[in-house]
Amino acid sequence: MTAKIFIDGEHGTTGLQIRTRMAGRRDVDLLSIPEAERRNAAIREDLLNSADIAILCLPDDASREAVTMLAGNNQVRVIDTSTAYRVDPSWAYGFAELDKMQADKIRSARHVANPGCYPTGAIALLRPLTAAGILPPNYPVSVNAVSGYTGGGKQLIGQMEDQSRDDAISANNFLYGLTLKHKHVPEMQIHGQLGRAPLFSPSVGRFAQGMIVQVPLFLDALKHGATVEGIHQALVDHYAGQDIVIVVPLEESKALPRVDAEELVGQDRMKLFVFGNPATGHVNLVAVLDNLGKGASGAAVQNMDLMLSA
């Protein structure tokens, strides 16, 4: 039986990438809205209510509106890629590798909140360490990251690519979120199981897709006796038995001259690295992913596949 899928926002950045990933699949029947009608509420409501799974690729407010359009419909299952429901306990958090139970929670859920791109990297690095007791609950965590500019959707793509616009951005690499109130902070704190909010500093580079997320740590402020090898082993143990999150062997990391933000562009996997200097007790945890792969559209398709396998 084919499953009917409607991508609300299919003509946007995340939606288009989900559509591309589904092309040629015989197990899904894509319900489509013409681009010119993409904001037509009556057509969207009809398509949303006709789907088996609705994937929302919309700004937060429009996502909430779409969920309202489904009120009273107990059949349609929803994957939302926005920030609207990521810390709502009645929604399953769509990071299947979060712990051993999460994939089953997603499989049976009606409502799945797809993670943000930056939190995907940060939580992947932090959650195994909090779960293993290596990272104390009140550790002051910092998260520094760089994203490809597609992370900002159509608006930022236009500002970076069209230099004739009044609001064009000419910088090749810029920091933003300078008020330190980025919308991803609550999500990182809750699903990273952190006792205090992380200090998050995002940036954008002049490349379309790709991302590096860094979490620097001091060994002497972690659990007594914590080592670079112990941190690495905790990640290896946490991600055993799946092939989406790859923990790079320590020996391989030690030999690397650099890490490339674009290494996994076009792929739906994520790489985690542990860099350390035992002499200083400095550790740098690094995640590399495609913001539109495991950071968004790839994760949405992974979640859809889990839901279809229920």
Ligand SMILES: NC(=O)C1=CN([C@@H]2O[C@H](COP(=O)(O)OP(=O)(O)OC[C@H]3O[C@@H](n4cnc5c(N)ncnc54)[C@H](OP(=O)(O)O)[C@@H]3O)[C@@H](O)[C@H]2O)C=CC1
């Ligand atoms: N880009 C990324 O790397 C990631 C994005 N996300 C999240 O995914 C969601 C979609 O982002 P993204 O694809 O980047 O954004 P885009 O701006 O590229 O696309 C959004 C799409 O939604 C449409 N839209 C906006 N408002 C409405 C509305 N009221 N009714 C119907 N359609 C509407 C837009 O149409 P129009 O062209 O008319 O504006 C556009 O086609 C956002 O919540 C974003 O935060 C999550 C992780 C990563």
Ligand SMILES: CC(=O)N[C@@H](CCC(=O)OP(=O)(O)O)C(=O)O
């Ligand atoms: C480069 C850039 O602008 N990135 C976006 C986040 C992209 C993402 O993860 O999307 P959500 O908004 O759905 O969480 C931002 O910082 O707002």
